[in-house]
Amino acid sequence: MRLRCPVCHAEAALEAWAEDDAAREMMAILSGLDATLGRPLVAYLGLWRSASRALSWDRAVRIAREVLALEADAQRLAAALSQTVEQLRLKRDAGDVRPLTGHNYLKRVLEGTPPQASGAIAVGQVQPQPQRGGAARAPSATVDGVLRLEALKRRARGEAGDAG
Template identity: 35%
Template sequence: MKLNCPSCGALMSLDVIVAHDGAREAVQMAMNLPAPLGKLIIQYLTLFRPQKRQLTLDRVADILAELLPLILAERISRNGKDHKIAQFVWAAGLKEIMIRHKDKPLTTPLKNHGYLFEILISQAATAEAKLEAKVEQQRRQPPAREQDQRSGGMKNVGEHLAGMKAALKGQTEPTISFSELTAMAKQKELERNQQSETNHE
């Protein structure tokens, strides 16, 4: 039974796939990848198809054998330097190269994965920068509980002060004595000063 891949154009036989060690292992590895990656890799294979010929099964197996271990390891080497490439970056990079090819066709067939690697490295750097910015923002922003405690403390002082004013007008009974209210305000001021000294350290 002959099969022709609708994406990459490779002509293959089920019997040959089973008998071909490289193809069988590559297909097994591809099946273990997250769903979006498998489809994107098949689309990427089209960039290696010769103009007037179909991709051979050997060539498909070679390309998959080159890419799949790198995707699973989430790491590539480029110009003597290692780069961590998470699988979500691989998906974004494969999408990006196909978008660029659609907007401005690349010179095909591609001879290697250099162009894809450049895209992956750039997108990985962008993702890392966004993550670092988010971590820094969270570090600078006090925990929500601490903010609630601060605002809650001042709210209590304000409520007691309003109660004192109402009591002075004879509208209600005071909920706290003036000395207690003064002590509370001094305590909050001391806490703010201590927090300010900690931040300057």
């Protein structure tokens, strides 16, 4: 299955990504998060990439783990990530295009972010998505891709187990 990037229109085989341990791990991390946290986390990861290079899967996984370890309240972390991304994008628009090298800015924003109201969701806990009109919603393309990757992985394990 070939996938096309919606931004740069580059194509890559889903099977190729399934072969990369870090890519699978990153997709698993993102699929376990509510969209209100997953989207700002992905945007934050983009701030670590230099203008001339891609962010490696290994580095993205390490950064994502570090960020998720900063705060247990997923809503508070999502708010801080969103604010950080917004402010740093404004700086980039003004000409400062240096990639991030640490979490200090995010930590300062997080310190100034008030705790969220009761019913907060812990990081790593999946929040159920509201259903529209009682009908089941189709999974997002990301979730669908991760599910397919996991199916490929299980199939590969089964075939390897049969051969050995």
